[in-house]
Amino acid sequence: MIEPIFLLEAALNGILLGGVLALLALGLNLIFGVLDIVWIAYVDLVMLCMYCVYFLVMVYSWPVWAGGLAGIALGVVLGIGVHMIIITPILNSPPINQLLATGGLLFFLQSFATFLWTTDHRSVRLALPIVEVGGMFFSFARLLSFAIAILAMLALYLFLTRTFIGTAIRAVSQDRGAMALMGADPQRVYVVTSAVGGAMAGLAAALLSIQYSVHPHFGAAFGPITFMICVLGGLGNMVGAFIAAFVMSEIISVGGVLWTTEMGYVIAFGLFIVMMFIRPGGILARRE
Amino acid sequence: MARALGLLLLGLVAVAPFVPMGGIRSYVIHVVIQIFIWSFIGTAWALMGRFGLVSLGHGAFLGVGAYTSTLLWNNYGLSPWLGALASVALVSLLAVIVAYPCSRFRVIGHYFALTTLAVGEVVRLLIIAERDWTGGSLGLTLAAPSTPSSLVALQFADRRVFYYGMLVLWLAGLWVWHRVDRSMARSAMEAIGEDETAAASVGIHVTRFKVGMTVLSAALTAVGGVAYAQYIAYVNPETLAGIGVSLRIVFAVVLGGMYSLLGPTVGTALTIALSEYLRVFFGVRLIGMAETIYGLLLVLFIIFLPAGIYGSVRELLRRRRPASAPATA
Amino acid sequence: MLALRDVTAGYGAFTALWGVSLRVETGEAVAVVGPNGAGKTTLLRVISGVIPPRGGGLDFEGRSVAGQPAHVIVARGIAHVPEGRRLFPLLSVLDNLKMGAFLPAARREFAAGLERVFALFPVLADRRRQRAGSLSGGEQQMLAIGRALMSRPTLILLDEPSMGLAPVMVLRLFDLVRRVREEGYTILIVEQNVRQVLKLVDRAYLLEVGRIKMEGRADELSEQDFVRKAYVGL
Numbered sequence: 001m002i003e004p005i006f007l008l009e010a011a012l013n014g015i016l017l018g019g020v021l022a023l024l025a026l027g028l029n030l031i032f033g034v035l036d037i038v039w040i041a042y043v044d045l046v047m048l049c050m051y052c053v054y055f056l057v058m059v060y061s062w063p064v065w066a067g068g069l070a071g072i073a074l075g076v077v078l079g080i081g082v083h084m085i086i087i088t089p090i091l092n093s094p095p096i097n098q099l100l101a102t103g104g105l106l107f108f109l110q111s112f113a114t115f116l117w118t119t120d121h122r123s124v125r126l127a128l129p130i131v132e133v134g135g136m137f138f139s140f141a142r143l144l145s146f147a148i149a150i151l152a153m154l155a156l157y158l159f160l161t162r163t164f165i166g167t168a169i170r171a172v173s174q175d176r177g178a179m180a181l182m183g184a185d186p187q188r189v190y191v192v193t194s195a196v197g198g199a200m201a202g203l204a205a206a207l208l209s210i211q212y213s214v215h216p217h218f219g220a221a222f223g224p225i226t227f228m229i230c231v232l233g234g235l236g237n238m239v240g241a242f243i244a245a246f247v248m249s250e251i252i253s254v255g256g257v258l259w260t261t262e263m264g265y266v267i268a269f270g271l272f273i274v275m276m277f278i279r280p281g282g283i284l285a286r287r288e
Numbered sequence: 289m290a291r292a293l294g295l296l297l298l299g300l301v302a303v304a305p306f307v308p309m310g311g312i313r314s315y316v317i318h319v320v321i322q323i324f325i326w327s328f329i330g331t332a333w334a335l336m337g338r339f340g341l342v343s344l345g346h347g348a349f350l351g352v353g354a355y356t357s358t359l360l361w362n363n364y365g366l367s368p369w370l371g372a373l374a375s376v377a378l379v380s381l382l383a384v385i386v387a388y389p390c391s392r393f394r395v396i397g398h399y400f401a402l403t404t405l406a407v408g409e410v411v412r413l414l415i416i417a418e419r420d421w422t423g424g425s426l427g428l429t430l431a432a433p434s435t436p437s438s439l440v441a442l443q444f445a446d447r448r449v450f451y452y453g454m455l456v457l458w459l460a461g462l463w464v465w466h467r468v469d470r471s472m473a474r475s476a477m478e479a480i481g482e483d484e485t486a487a488a489s490v491g492i493h494v495t496r497f498k499v500g501m502t503v504l505s506a507a508l509t510a511v512g513g514v515a516y517a518q519y520i521a522y523v524n525p526e527t528l529a530g531i532g533v534s535l536r537i538v539f540a541v542v543l544g545g546m547y548s549l550l551g552p553t554v555g556t557a558l559t560i561a562l563s564e565y566l567r568v569f570f571g572v573r574l575i576g577m578a579e580t581i582y583g584l585l586l587v588l589f590i591i592f593l594p595a596g597i598y599g600s601v602r603e604l605l606r607r608r609r610p611a612s613a614p615a616t617a
Numbered sequence: 618m619l620a621l622r623d624v625t626a627g628y629g630a631f632t633a634l635w636g637v638s639l640r641v642e643t644g645e646a647v648a649v650v651g652p653n654g655a656g657k658t659t660l661l662r663v664i665s666g667v668i669p670p671r672g673g674g675l676d677f678e679g680r681s682v683a684g685q686p687a688h689v690i691v692a693r694g695i696a697h698v699p700e701g702r703r704l705f706p707l708l709s710v711l712d713n714l715k716m717g718a719f720l721p722a723a724r725r726e727f728a729a730g731l732e733r734v735f736a737l738f739p740v741l742a743d744r745r746r747q748r749a750g751s752l753s754g755g756e757q758q759m760l761a762i763g764r765a766l767m768s769r770p771t772l773i774l775l776d777e778p779s780m781g782l783a784p785v786m787v788l789r790l791f792d793l794v795r796r797v798r799e800e801g802y803t804i805l806i807v808e809q810n811v812r813q814v815l816k817l818v819d820r821a822y823l824l825e826v827g828r829i830k831m832e833g834r835a836d837e838l839s840e841q842d843f844v845r846k847a848y849v850g851l
Contacts, residue, residue: 038398089591095397096342097590100542103535104586107579114576164715164724171705171716178703181665183691183720183768216576220531224409227402262417269406269413276403277389 006257009136014253015246016138019146020207022245024222025229026156027200029241030169030193031079032230037087038099041106042201043226044219045078048109049205051214054122064126068206072199079198080191087194088187106219113216123213145207152203157238159196169193225252225265228272247271301455305448317447319564323557324454325515328461330541330552332508335468336501337538338547340481343502344401344534345386345408346509349379351529352411353510354517355422361441362431368442372514376507382407383506384499391495396484405531412530427524430517442518450519457515458553461508465549468504477501539586548602618643618803619664619695619772624673626663633659635827636673641772646794646804648814648835651824657807658700660824661774664805665697666690677772692720696770700777702761706750710741710760713749717767726769734763737796755786759793766797773797775806779813791817815839 028042039045049071056067086105090097128140160166172179172189180186212218229248233240248268255264305317333346356378357371366374386407390400415422422428433441437449444450468474476497479487488494517523527533536559544555563578570577593600619641627633633656641647649657662668664675666687675683682690691697705713714734718727735742738759744752749760758778765773775794779787791813798804798817808814815821815835823831823838831838 038401086587086591093590093594096340097594099342099398099401100538101587101590103539104583104588104590106583107535107539107586108583111576111579111583115580164719167708167712167715168719171708171712174705174707175703177667178699178705179716179719180667180687181691181697181699181703182716182764183688183723184716185686185688224405224531228406231399231402260417262413266410266413266417269410273386273403273406273410276395276399276406277393 005135007254009138010253010257011250012136013138013142014250016142016146017253018246018249019149020142020204020211021225021229021249022242023149023152023200023207024204024226025233025241025245026153026238027197027204028226029230029233029235029238030156030200031197032235036095036173036235037091038095038102038227039082039197040099040102040223040227041082041109041219042197043223044106044109045075045082045198046201046205046208046222047113047214047216047218048078049075049202050209050218051113051117051122053206053209054124054214057124057209058122064124064210067124068203071206071209072202075198075200075202075205076195077198079194079196079201082198083190083194087190106223110216110219117216119215119217121213121215124209126210128210139211141210145211148203148207152200153238153242156196156200160238165189165192169196225268228269232272232275305451314447317451319560321447321450321454321519323553323560324451324458325512325519326537326540326560327553327556328454328458328515329509329512330537330544330556331458331461331465331549332505332512333537334541334546334552335465335508336505337541339477339501340396341498341502342401342538343404343505344531344538345404345406345411346506346537347408347529347531347534348382348404348411349506349509350513350516350533351408351415351523351525352382353379353513354523354528355415355428355513356510357514358428358430358517358523359421362428367440368514368518369440372511375510375514379506379510380503383503387499387502388495391498394484405534408530408534412525415525415529422525425525427522430521430523432521443521454515454519457511462549462553464504464508468501469549473497473501539582543582543586543589545600545602618645618678619805620674620676621664622674622676624663624675625671626659626668627671628659628668632671633827634663634670637824637827637829638673639822639829639832641803641805643771643803644801645820646798646806646818648818648821649805649807649824650809650811650814650821651830653809654826655824656827657824658776659827661697661699661776661805661807664690665695665774667697691768691770692722694769694771695774696765696768696772697774698761698765698776698778700780702757704749704757704761704764706748708749709746710749710752711745713760713764714741714767717764718769720768723767723769727767730767730769733800734766737766737793737800738763754782755789758782758786758790762793762797766802770802772803772805775804775808777807777809779808779810787813812839 024043024046028039031037031039031042052074053067053071056062056070057064062070082102082105086101087098090101126141131138131140131143160170168179168184168189169192172186176186179189225248229244230241232248233242233244251268251271252264255267301320304320305313307313309316329346329350333343336343353375356375357368360366360371360374361368386404389395390403395403416424419425430443433443436445437443476487476492479492480494480497484494513528516528540555540559541552542555543558544553545551559582562582566578621637621639623636623638625632625634625636637660639649649660651657659668663670666682666685666689669684673683674681677693677695682693705716708716714731715727718724718730723730740756741760741763744756749757752760762775762778778790778794782790787810794804794806795817804818806814806818815838818835820833821835821838822829
């Protein structure tokens with residue numbers, strides 16, 4: 001029997017993990033929900049930004065916050081780049097082409113990273129303290145990430161609801177054609193969305209790099225779970241993704257303590273599969 | 289003309305194991321065997337893929353198939369011939385468990401792809417998690433039979449036996465594809481792919497067809513898994529299950545062309561040839577380069593040549609022949 | 618103001634419009650009537666730039682707009698209220714109107730534009746925070762028209778605004794369109810409800826199977842026997 005204190009610690013760690021997974025998922029949700037395109041290589045873009053942070057901080061001795069900002073900037077560039085180079089030519093093709101094209105990108109990124117930097121795990125070593133609360137231990141890095149993730153989500157929420165372009169992004173997700181009739185060039189909206197999504201990816205990369213080591217197959221590790229969170233929460237539904245992220249991370253964290261890490265993931269994925277059958281629109285299904 | 293060429297090629301393939309090639313013949317046979325096996329698997333995948341049932345989780349079927357027969361042989365001495373039957377049965381059950389609810393609850397398109405992705409990952413993770421009896425990420429070696437070559441154990445010392453066995457397997461896969469292509473099922477599936485509701489309204493039993501096609505594709509994939517396990521004599525969750533192998537199958541098929549008989553074979557042959565070439569000529573220096581290149585190629589192909597190499601070449605040749613002008617919509 | 622000369626357009630291999638010519642003068646209200654499948658919606662889509670014309674000329678205020686993308690044509694001053702309204706269902710009434718004012722020029726005058734819309738359609742002011750999808754049919758149509766007005770157009774295209782509305786609402790709707798017209802907007806309206814729309818407009822065209830079969834003043838057309846018999850107010 002597991003001591004309750006470890007369960008509680010796992011549960012709380014799950015919440016912290018959920019914060020970062022939610023941030024990861026939000027960027028993808030923006031692109032997935034708005035553009036209705038599967039960027040299967042999304043987490044691999046995060047991987048690239050993580051490498052950027054790693055090299056800047058560990059090799060060129062940049063301060064961490066600067067490395068993080070650079071990571072975000074790279075994310076923006078990558079986001080726009082992917083949209084303009086890969087997505088735009090196939091916007092009107094059958095959706096499977098989009099999935100496969102970005103899948104090709106995934107292969108390309110993972111393999112090229114292997115070629116350039118080998119499969120060694122690289123971590124940004126920071127002497128961040130461990131926080132103890134009532135016999136439970138939490139890494140400061142995780143707490144910091146969680147806090148920033150919450151702030152970022154708030155900022156994104158405000159961006160989407162209070163700003164003009166944010167409302168336009170939500171509008172495009174509801175009716176792409178009607179936006180053109182408003183005088184809005186859809187391509188402009190797409191590019192902005194891609195930039196914001198890329199920025200979220202960069203931010204997630206910055207926060208993840210102080211908690212995890214980066215390696216070329218990082219995308220394979222975090223990719224599937226990120227997609228599932230998006231779908232589970234309802235494509236395009238930010239709040240839903242938030243909730244789904246926490247549900248998934250709790251299952252993974254607690255399951256990992258009760259059984260093995262792998263079983264935690266198995267249960268999480270199993271839940272996803274079952275949810276697909278029962279409520280394909282996600283937990284907070286809002287679309288018909 | 290095309291038929292003569294095809295027969296010539298087939299003839300070459302049939303006698304290749306006996307053609308003197310200097311010292312490399314063993315290696316060439318090894319590569320071609322793998323092409324046969326993976327082409328077979330790719331063709332099986334394409335049975336679903338061409339109708340819009342894009343599965344990103346065929347690793348699940350592959351893995352369950354391979355591990356079932358391997359475990360039965362290693363632990364109970366059950367001949368892989370029977371083990372293959374067990375594999376097919378188990379995988380078919382899995383396919384029904386996945387496909388039936390998907391069809392019933394209208395899980396299609398992106399959603400279907402992601403669901404299959406999850407299934408593939410679940411299989412991979414379960415194999416790793418249950419390391420006590422599956423060997424976990426270290427994999428499992430196929431136990432050697434009492435004699436080096438045994439038909440019952442489906443293991444042979446002479447690679448050439450495998451060669452012809454896999455050649456037959458590959459041809460069998462093509463035959464199944466061809467039969468499906470000519471059948472009523474094809475029209476039904478195309479109707480379903482275009483508009484499920486409309487198809488249902490004219491009396492097409494949508495669920496039956498979708499589940500049936502999935503089971504067929506999965507069962508064949510399982511056989512491919514058994515074949516792989518018997519030839520390589522080693523199974524491993526990374527090579528046989530999970531998102532990596534699933535995606536590789538899909539990409540090879542798309543590269544060659546999803547909608548044609550030989551498309552998956554051409555795509556698989558090209559990708560395997562490319563990685564072997566790079567491995568042989570550049571060795572360790574270029575680890576990851578093969579996949580980098582065909583990741584890049586895949587992107588380019590989707591954008592410029594969505595019918596794949598084989599499909600596009602065929603279309604090009606067809607247009608050259610004035611007599612057979614296709615009717616346009 | 619608007620002139621189509623011999624416009625041909627269609628979808629893929631299918632041609633929906635064959636050599637259509639029509640004109641709308643500034644300040645006019647013009648209707649295009651005809652049966653289902655005549656190509657009326659296609660006509661409006663060509664004008665607003667959603668689909669490009671394959672042949673013929675399309676001029677607005679003296680300059681050609683043929684082949685321009687939709688968002689450019691909106692900037693020139695043509696607003697299209699599409700068939701089925703196509704509101705953003707999950708956005709509020711206010712947000713929908715905001716989206717209508719996407720153009721920089723419109724955005725600058727957003728407050729003034731909003732006032733004007735609320736003056737014309739007071740019920741929208743009451744429901745400004747409500748989700749557009751939860752409005753009644755009539756209110757949705759008003760919102761759709763209001764949204765179009767926010768882009769500060771000179772010409773408004775209305776595609777079957779009475780569709781899906783109860784008869785009582787239809788009368789109110791045409792009343793409102795009349796008031797919009799009185800504010801100084803030029804109107805081109807496509808309708809199946811021939812009887813009602815002919816009471817509203819100055820001139821009308823009859824479009825059948827992609828060709829203009831008749832044109833004339835509204836009062837003259839409504840006298841026509843076959844018009845009355847064939848298209849008795851649906």
